[in-house]
Amino acid sequence: MVDMDISLLAVDTRIVLIPDGFPGQRMLVLPRPLVNEVFRMPGTPQLIVTDCGYFPRAQSHGKRRTTAIDEVVVIVCVDGAGWCETATGHFPVTRGQVLVLPPGHEHAYGADEDDPWTLWWFHAAGPELERFLERAGMTIENPVRRPHDPHRVATLLTEILQWAERDTTLPSLLAASGAAWHALTHLAASRTAADDxxxxxxxxxxxxxxxxxxxxxxxxxxxxxxxxxxxxxxxxxxxxxxxxxxxxxxxxxxxxxxxxxxxxxxxxxxxxxxxxxxxxxxxxxxxxxxxxxxxxxxx
The missing domain is CATH 1.10.10.60 (Homeodomain-like)
Known part of the structure; x- marks a missing residue:
């Protein structure tokens, strides 16, 4: 879930992170009652994209969550650089890498001060999501991935946003969810950035x-x-x-x-x-x- 309150975003006394509001950005946030309604429908998927967007050259972008959320956060860095912090350490994120932050953990992330990232991103929720991510090795200990085909992953996130922007009918939500699952399975087959x-x-x-x-x-x-x-x-x-x-x-x-x-x-x-x-x-x-x-x- 996107939290628009920036009062908790101070990483230190010098840097303030901005969650959104960048020139040229695209962003969609589903109403939470709609998300809950979709999950109650019989035959609906085990994953729903709740938020997604595109932030070009997002100077000072970032977020520090001191309260864990129930959604996975996926950020694809297509240009520039950024960083993330979890309970296990500080991790750089560079062009072509993907940040996957599983649900249930405090975390922080942000753009590099000198070379801010351009990113596609989505949040997703689902009853089996946490188990899938753990089995796929996408854990809080290894949050940065190096996909074999970064362009393919970025294209899938573009597709997620395009479906989400179309409308909030069930077919569009299902199509966005399908693209998100495709992206996650692609990332499951990729390497972590930490282990050469x-x-x-x-x-x-x-x-x-x-x-x-x-x-x-x-x-x-x-x-x-x-x-x-x-x-x-x-x-x-x-x-x-x-x-x-x-x-x-x-x-x-x-x-x-x-x-x-x-x-x-x-x-x-x-x-x-x-x-x-x-x-x-x-x-x-x-x-x-x-x-x-x-x-x-x-x-």
Whole structure:
């Protein structure tokens, strides 16, 4: 929820942050009774965009919340720079990065004094939102993300605002919510700005995708990025949510399903193509994952 009271916005005795009112800005705030009404409707989404906007070169922009809110705050910095503060520290935000502040926590954010940010932003609420953000690693400890495609994320926030500005009918609200979910899932797949080792893990993931037919070991992958096997394994699971070999099996099975659908290859040929020289072992692993044999899956 956007709080228009600036009496609590003094970061120190020298700096006063301004929540809105910038030349060229666009902003929409849904009436809270409408938000509550939408959540009570059967079949409505688990997420509603409550506020959204665009602030160009927002000199002195910022907000300090000493009372936690029930909404996620998402800020996409498309130019300039800014910062945020949480209970875990101070974090810079630069062009192409995204600030995600989960609900239920005090926080502060603002534009850089010398190079103020230009930003697209939205607030959203939903009953499962906090759990989703935690599972996706978008926590108060790591609030800054580096999306793989910052332009795509900014485009989605543009879409959110366009739908919100159109009207407050249910179809427009649903469309804005859909774009917000798309943005959040895109961010869930992105890296945190705090950990450059994620770049190494992403390289390893790409290597796995391109070498499914080859014998692969965790120790060899770790050595290729100059990490110990144990450290690499820990980072890999944190990045993907899966241990290395389970993730590799998941990739191989996905490719096997594709080949079963689009080719007439023998089961043995498909097994070899996805890194299983023993077709019988491949069939056992495939059934373990899918509940049916490769032959039955092909139909």
């Amino acid at each position: 080792t994620d770049e190494l893990i992403e390289q390893s993931v790409q290597y796995l995708r391109e070498h499914l037919a080859e014998p692969l070991s965790v120790s060899d992958l770790a050595a290729s990025v100059a990490l110990s096997t144990s450290h690499f394994s820990s980072l890999f699971k944190r990045h993907t949510g899966q241990p290395v070999l389970r993730y590799l099996t998941m990739l191989r099975m996905a490719r096997a399903r594709e080949l079963l659908h689009i080719t007439n290859w023998t089961i043995a040929s498909i097994a070899a193509e996805v890194g299983f020289p023993d077709a019988f072992y491949f069939a056992r692993q495939f059934k373990k994952v899918h509940g049916v044999s490769p032959r039955a899956y092909r139909g």
